[in-house]
Amino acid sequence: MAQELRAMELEEQREIRERIREEEKARKEFEKAMKDAEKEEQTLKKLIEKAEAQVSRANEEQKALFQQKLEELQGKLEAAEEKNQRAISMAQQTKTGNVYIISNVGSFGEDVYKIGMTRRLEPLDRVRELGDASVPFEFDVHAMIYSDDAPALERQLHKKFLKNQLNKINPRKEFFRLELNDLKNHIENMGINCKWTLLAEAKQYRETLKLEEEMKTNKSMEAEWKRFQEVTDPVIYDEVIEEV
Template structure:
């Protein structure tokens, strides 16, 4: 029993010893792990110790920021105080400146009056100095100084004499339409005639009241004689000039009157400077202007009336053409109907061999009847439309040269009749047709084309002539842009002209060979 107890005790001691050893091992491991952890913490603390200064700086920044905010509040309060003070001072300065400005304005007014007085005095003194200088110059230079002052006047006299001797040529030509452009669109011949009458009455009034001329004679009788002499001489020349208004250009006539004024005044110097006044010269020039305007407007109205009458004649010819075409078409229809009725009877009575022939004849007659009806309907339709017609583009190389085209309009049923009419004895060669364009409103189309090619007109004075210096390709391109399709012949045949050139060359060759 004791043995079992001892054995149990020994086993217990062994178990306790083994457990103690295991516990000691565990404790040692725990202590080792704790020491390792402590070392790691020490390492971390050692690493973090480097950032201690940053933490201190952050604290310092917070402190500085707080101080700056406090300082800013103080500065803001000081600024507001200074601003208030400045506003008060500005108001005081503004009041002082307004007062100073008022005083300055008063001073300026005083100085301006003084300046005006000084300037007036200076001008008077300068005039006197110039007058004294002129007198002194005349005393020193005599006739030479006077000749220098009269240089321009002498040049005008020489130019006037040269014009009278050599003629005026083309150097003074002024387009007459320039005068008409100054007038209103509705200004007609009658109004121009009224203005011409007024200008003549003004000239007459100036002569009757001694405003046409002047001279240095004191004695009334001599003065009257001298003034009448230069006035009659000038008026005689001007009246002669005005009588040529119908045939001479406005610019040339104006220069002739101006030259007459200069030459008559030159002759009048011998009668104590008896001269025509510039005002009377202008009055006579106004007469010229209105005389030319009245003549040109009258011619313009005549031309318009001529064109209206020509248009009426053209429309009358067209009407007759339409009526003739309608009658002929109706007559043709009637005849064809009779022939068809006769052919139908023949067809009914014909044998089998003849039927084919009569049926073919009936078909042919039916086709001709349809064409006649269409022709009749077309003529009737055109007669009812007052604006329908053809716009033509034609050329005449032999008469007018290359790239010159007439753009016109006709209402004839056969528009080529108009082209043949234009190529009559008034031109040496016939016209070539480049395009014949039918339009429901031919006058409108013609007007549009004339406006487009306005700058290309050959006759700038009379646009009704309808001739244009332009490339045929440009005309074709423009018409195509308008959406109008038509047939074109781009090259002018000019048959008669080219054959005439060939004959002329042969004649020259024959003459050279004979010689």
């Protein structure tokens, strides 16, 4: 019993450290976004001043061209200002974030979904991190729900599907075995509208299955695959894949 309590305590401490790291990454992301947006705003304002001067000096033929350029720059400036305001707003509101619904068929099987949340300005960065070296395949995103109170929405969904928890021992795990349509219908009944992708692509997993089947009857393909695996540097390979 003492060992179990100790294990639960260590798991809780690990999750607290993970939350702290996640909050720190979110804070740095907001700061960078604000700094980049401010820099972009200053650059665009200078370009707009230059374009306004060109319009004022242009003849009738040139004026339409310069006016179009000016309107494009003004549109970009509005977008940069909106991005800056969004970053400021999310940084100030500690509960603002995204609740995500993701799956990893190759790692956990069919009808298993992780319901989690992140405060990152770019929430897909968090999903990519979850699909790192700790699991054999990447995650598929089925829904990304922006919320003014993401922790409350996450808790509400966890509570609703409590009986569907994959791990019945550790309540802090966020994986659930259920039908995705049940989850979708419940969220829509809450009055929440978001874009859904119901089919898990599971690209690398399905390509792996196909390759395994082909190698059963094609020994030359198997030999070629082995040679490739032996000479490939995983770090360099990952960097190339990211660039592609």
